[in-house]
Amino acid sequence: MTTISTGPGASELMALEFDEFDRRGRLVTLSWEGAQHLSQTGLVEVLPAGRDTWRLIPSGAVGSVRVEGLSVRVLPAASLGLTQLFFLLDHAADDAFLSSAVPARDDDELWSSVAESMARLAHQALAAGLLRGYRRVDEALTTVRGRIRLGDQIRRHPGMTIPLEVTYSEFTPDIAENRILRTAAHRLQFLSELPDATRRRLAMVDARLSDASLIPQGAPVPAWTPSRLNARYQDALSLADRIVRRISVEVEDGHAASAAFVTEMPELFGRYVEAELSAALDGRSGRLLHNPVVNLDSGTEADGDAPSGRHRAPAGDGDHISVRTGLVYEVDGEPVTTFVPTYPTDRRTRAAEHYRLLAACTALGVNRAYLVYPAQRRDDFPQPRRIVHTDISIVEYPVDLSGGPADSRRAIVELAEHARTLACAPAARHRTEGRRHAR
Known part of the structure; x- marks a missing residue:
């Protein structure tokens, strides 16, 4: 546990940092109310260990929580800081957020970086007046x-x-765009340890948008669509929308009782890979199928004196061994290859995914598949693994997320190019008699 000074006259903030797969945990001193706030965020398990003493163990999510002068951060195993995680991964392929809009210096500046960026972008959006x-x-x-x-x-x-x-x-002015901007500014201004100048700028945004109603904590976020009319709002809205959806701030007596940013890394990584591959591969007679179910078997072996290897169709349509195949790239109705995003990144987990991909390749009738995972080191490179006694290769394909959206997107584009190359080589695909898709 480390101590962070928050400025002259301010109380010191105790900082606790975990790896997301840490199962030993650490002991902290918290009131019952503080422990309850921390437990409700879902970032860590909070187990009693004595009077006002609790053992904190990461629960599988990553993020940052502040409560009662304690800062708890759970870092992802993919060599990512929390600030990078929030701004580099939480976007869809058609709604990329510009990382240059968030001048975060280091991971300890998550909250102040988010607040300062929100204040700056909101002031720019409102400079020409309120959108109505x-x-x-x-x-x-x-x-x-x-x-x-x-x-x-x-x-x-x-x-x-x-x-x-x-x-x-x-x-x-009480429209979705203004409601989202005001709610983000309103919540952030209650965070502790913010610079006074940032807090004042957020309060000014909140006051400027007072005719727009606030979105209650936990309520659905209203939808907004990028258009020519809200073009000057879009950078601010991209950030504000993520704040309202992903950052919770509980306010008591005019101060933040707790603030939390928590996200599930496996879901986040899988959604990112799926969105980028879809953008790169859909179209031009090709499409990406999202986890179609394929039958591994063609029937049941005939009884009696039927020759060995002869099969007949099963009695019922549901009597099959089905395999989930990942993200299947299909061209002209024929599968070319499949991709499976996986997290975490340890070798034992990847070995288990190899068995799944081997079955998927057999059922699909393709001879190459890609296991996509976050790179542990910058010098990680793709590694094909040829499966013995088959013509199937499974490629371990690391994606370096630490370099930002541009670098990671470039790696996904290169992966898509590999798939297109396979589609142009007829020998790279083989047909399996009786292959059936259940989409």
Whole structure:
């Protein structure tokens, strides 16, 4: 445990750091309320170990939590800092966030970097004034406005002429874009240890957007669509949307009782690889199938004196051995190869995935598959493994995430090019009699 000074006159912050696969844990002193806040984040297991003493053990997620003067960080095993994880991985292929918008100096600056970036981007977005739009309003009024909802009028006010149930469109700043920006700024300004200048700028954004309603903690985030009208908002919205979805701040007596950013690394990595491969491979007669189920068997062996190796179809359609195949690249209706994103990165886990890929290749009738995982070192490189007594090769394909979105995306594009090369080589595919897809 280390101590971080937060400035003259401020209380010291105790910092505790874990590897995501640490199962020994550490002892800390916390009140029951603080332990409850920490447990509810899902970042660590909080086990009692004495009076106001608790053992913290990572629960499988990664992230950062602050509660009662204690900072708990669980770092991913993929050589990624939390700041990089938040801004480099949490994006879809068609909605990439520009990492240059977040000037994080190091991982200890996660909270202040997020807050400062939000304040700066929001001020830039609002410099030309508030964005307004039309919003549907259903309301009961004493005068007619818009159109009367006759069904609701009869059901709610039978035999009465007023109030009138009406629907109208209102040109207002209370739209999804402003609600998301205000909610992000409002939550962040309660974080402790923020520079005063940053806190003031967030409060100014909050006040400027006071006509937009706040999104309650845990409520669904309203959808927004990039367009010409909200172009100047888009950088700020990309960050604000992630803050509202992924950062929770519990406020008590005007101060943050806890702040948490927690995410599941396997899901995050799998979604990232899937989105990037889809963007690179879909189209031009090819498409990426998302985990289709394929039958490994073609039937059951015939009884009696049937020659060895002869098979007949099973009695029922459901009587098959099915295999989940990962992300299958298909060209002109024929499978070419398959990709399986895997996390964590230890060799034992990768060995287990090899067995799954061997079955998938056999069922699909392809002779190459890719096991995609986060690189542990910058000098990691793809390693093909030829399976004995077969013509199948499984390629261990590391993706270095520590260099940022551009480098990791370049690695995925190179992987897609390998798949296209296989599609152009007929010998790289072989047919398996009786292969059946259950999509």
